Amino acid sequence: MADPLEEMYHIYKEPIFRYLRHMCQSRTIAEELTHDTFLKAFKGYGRFRGESSLKTWLFKIARNTYLNEAGRFSQKNEVPFAEPERHERGITRNIETEMMVRQTMRRLTEKERTLLILREQCFSLNEIAAILQQTEGNIKVGIHRAKKRFREYYLEGDEGRI
Structure with missing residues (x-):
């Protein structure tokens, strides 16, 4: 691939989609937010100064x-992101546990969810600090x-099932 934008898209499309x-x-x-992310990145690529990694x-x-999309929904007093998803590729999952994890994640703040998701996706503390513009500490x-x-919320919900 000779085009750096095309290469960037192919390398980061899946990780960005999973995060979102x-x-x-x-x-x-x-999928829509991933598309929007790359449109913004393509438009702003010339202004990327390399002070952080491309990732x-x-x-x-x-x-x-x-955050912009979630803000638009909250201004309209709509519940934005809670549609149930079908299981992909026929993978059998413990649906009850998956639902508990989703409900627990929804109770966390956006920042808490972001921290856990980025860490789960193997971002270093330094990378997360750069994304959130905070110190590693x-x-x-x-x-x-x-x-x-997360643990507290999950256990609260788990007690309700017993």
Whole structure:
């Protein structure tokens, strides 16, 4: 591939889509947000200064795209991102556990969800700090607190099932 934009798209399309799907929990909306993310990235590519990695820059655009879309929905008092998804490729999953995890993730703040999702996708603390424009120390503490809150919320929901 000679075109750097095409190469960027092929390398980062799936990770960006997975991040956005985790954030909004809707395949359809995640596809639209992924498309919007790359449109913004293509338009702004000439202004990319290389102060961070291309990956970090793209995920920052994806997060801002998600936040803008979520903000539009909240202004309309709509519930934006909660459509149920079909299971892909016939993979059998424990649906009850999956639903509990989704419900628990929805209870977290956007920042907590972002921290957990980016960490789960193997971003370094440094990369997450660049995306969220915070220090690594703040990111470590934020991840710890997000995990703790997730655990608390998950166990609250789990007690209701017993």
